[in-house]
Amino acid sequence: MLYWHWLTLGMALIIAELFIASFFVFWFGLGALLVGLLVWLNPTLSTAWQVLGWSLASGLMTLLWFRYLRPLMKDRTQAGNARGAVIGEAGRVLRAPHGTNRGTVRFTTPLLGDDEWEFICEGSVVIGDRVYVKDFSGNTLVVEKRD
């Protein structure tokens, strides 16, 4: 195969990604472009090596993407992800837990449609303490007090 075959294939695959939307054809397209570049530099490269190069290049592109580019893709919203939106939120203790009774914590902005939640805390807290949501337990929050 000639270098422009690979370049055409690469571009075709990248365009195909638009219609397939599975986001893995893209890397094969990038791999094909890379092989096209190699063939352009070394036109005597055999087809077997070209295909092998394509496989390796595609795998490499995939790994590079996940290694370096994915961490840059920050979550822009926690909409539709209740747990992610709530964990780490800080609230103020309204009623401290004692015995089997759970405490009550109030948040400045409602969490899951409610600004007051019952909570469980491993440490001891008093009214007015600032606590942070650690986990959910049904309609009860597991909170922690950070020093």
Added chain:
Amino acid sequence: MPGTILALFLFALVVVTIGLGVRIVPQGSKHVVQRLGKYHSALSPGLNLIIPYIDTVAYKVTTKDIVLDIPSQEVITRDNAVIIANALAYINIVAPEKAVYGVENYVYAIQSLVQTSLRSIVGEMALDDALSSRDSIKAKLKAAISDDIADWGIALKTVEIQDIKPSPTMQHAMEEQAAAERARRATVTRAEGDKSAAILQADGRLEASRRDAEAQVVLAEASQTAIRKVAEATQTGELPVVYLLGEKYIEAMRNIANSANSKLVILPADLPAAVRGLISGLPAGPR
């Protein structure tokens, strides 16, 4: 040639591997990954990489709020009345792995829980309370269910009582009761009206009688004054009365003459004698 075939097969392997390993999870859902049949992780929204062949996406769970329709059911109140209630529950799956492994069918489980809890909560209330305190039912319902669904990684956002109404027979009885109450009020109002009217009429008659009596007194006083004045003018005892009577007699005669049903009026020739005859019983006055 063998090298090319090998390279092509290798390429096919790479394609399949990458195709199986790359997972895009849409915002608002999570994918539960099992590694060789065992829970491994929950994939967050975005681009994810799993290890092909050993990791599989076992469940795709929505993390958006789910609206559950709780079917209508008949509930018996504390005072043995039957009401029909249905509700809407808004739930959110906060821990997908608990939701899929903790219960076989969380939708059915929560529907059943809400139904049974609603029945027990309404069963402790009187009919009138059940019909009028939806907010308190909602709060109790939420508190009752919260602990039960904790193991399933589900948070109950709210339960809304959609419809709560008495059964048809109860509704009929209540309507009859309301109608009877209205009828009672109408009767009482009418009786009160009649009573007030009778009192007012009696008051009117009393006032009228009082005024009639006053009028007669005034008339008598006027006659007395007239007699006194005539007596003073004539200086005789009997004559004023005779004069006044004569005057009235003549006036009566004029009225008879003016009336439509009489055409002939005969006046006595000796009017004073006739008048005197009328009052012959009067004691003789001073001469």
